[in-house]
Amino acid sequence: xxxxxxxxxRVATTLTATVVTAGLALGVDVAPAHAEQxxxxxxxxxxxxxxxxxxxxxxxxxxxxxxxDADGDGCDTRDEVLISEADDAPTVGSGCSLxxxxxxxxxxxxxxxxxxxxxxxxMVPLAEAWDSGASGWSAATREAYANDLGDHRSLVxxxxxxxxxxxxxxxxxxxxxxxxxxYLAEFVAVKLRWRxxxxxxxxxxxxxxxxxxxxxxITVTRAR
Numbered sequence: 001x002x003x004x005x006x007x008x009x010r011v012a013t014t015l016t017a018t019v020v021t022a023g024l025a026l027g028v029d030v031a032p033a034h035a036e037q038x039x040x041x042x043x044x045x046x047x048x049x050x051x052x053x054x055x056x057x058x059x060x061x062x063x064x065x066x067x068x069d070a071d072g073d074g075c076d077t078r079d080e081v082l083i084s085e086a087d088d089a090p091t092v093g094s095g096c097s098l099x100x101x102x103x104x105x106x107x108x109x110x111x112x113x114x115x116x117x118x119x120x121x122x123m124v125p126l127a128e129a130w131d132s133g134a135s136g137w138s139a140a141t142r143e144a145y146a147n148d149l150g151d152h153r154s155l156v157x158x159x160x161x162x163x164x165x166x167x168x169x170x171x172x173x174x175x176x177x178x179x180x181x182x183y184l185a186e187f188v189a190v191k192l193r194w195r196x197x198x199x200x201x202x203x204x205x206x207x208x209x210x211x212x213x214x215x216x217x218i219t220v221t222r223a224r
Contacts, residue, residue, distance in 0.1 A: 036222040038192055043210040045188050045218040052197035054131035063139070064126045066146035077147040077155070078120045084149075085157045090115065107162040107176035107183070119163035121156050122146065124190045127168035132196035141224065151193055151220065153186040170198070172205035181213035193220045 040048065067076045075083065075096035082098060083090065090101025098115045105112065112118055124132070126146060134142055148154035166174050176183050184206060191198065198206065 037219070038222060039217060039219040042185055042188065042213050042216040042218055043207075045192060046203070046206045046210050049188065049191055049203060049206070050197045051200055051203050052132070054197075054199045055135070056127060056131050058135060059127055059130045061126055063130070063142060064134075064146040065139070065143040066126075068143065068147050070147060070149075077149065080149055081120050081155045081157055082115050082118065084152070087111070103157050105158040105162060106156075106179050107158045107166075109178045110159050112159060117160060118157045119160045121158050121163045121166065123154055123156060123186050124194075124196060125166070125168040125170075128170050129194070129196060132191070132198065133194075134196070137224075144223070145194055148193075148223065150223065151189070153189045154193070156186070170202045170205075171209070172199075172201040175209075180209065181216060184209050184213060185216045185218060189218050189220050192218065193223050195222065195224055 038045075067078045069076045073096075075092070079092075079096045079098065082101075082103065083092060085103060086101045087104050088100070088102035090098040092098060101113065101115065103112050103115070103118055104110075105118070107121075122129070126134075129145060134145060137145070145154075162176060166176075171184060171187055188206065190196075
């Protein structure tokens with residue numbers, strides 16, 4: 001298996017805005033044939049997020065089947081993100097083993113040369129998604145969310161320490177030490193893409209930060 005260009009998934013996202021991983025969630029309430037497009041300045045996008053009380057009742061991480069090999073090429077979702085986001089492309093070997101390569105974790109500004117030193121962060125954590133509306137989704141829709149390769153903002157490779165520091169916290173509870181405007185924009189984009197709500201504290205934190213990111217525009221294709 002040959003190494004893939006790190007631009008492949010991002011280009012595909014820009015051109016087609018595929019809303020779910022190919023092969024997932026066929027026949028369920030995702031991937032409409034003509035998915036709705038959304039675009040607005042960041043401050044407007046934040047104001048458009050619906051506010052609702054969050055509840056973690058019934059949450060279990062296993063309810064989001066993640067790191068699947070949707071296209072059957074031997075590389076699961078984690079591998080696909082690492083291949084796509086590499087600054088220096090790794091060699092992809094048997095069983096999708098990755099060797100070589102270099103990745104940049106924008107949360108903390110650290111470059112890594114070992115895939116095992118990176119975690120794939122769900123931009124909006126699975127538990128936070130559950131609290132914000134995913135508790136009412138079908139199992140297939142949750143699987144599509146947990147493996148969303150249709151928008152490069154949904155999943156991001158970061159140093160393991162930063163991912164574990166973040167845990168399942170929202171924007172009111174945690175921000176990365178670097179590039180906070182980018183982080184806020186990507187968090188908001190994923191919430192809008194999947195029609196997830198925010199709680200009042202989360203909305204307040206987003207509203208406070210957004211003015212310092214005034215040149216940012218959010219453009220998404222709705223996934224559901």
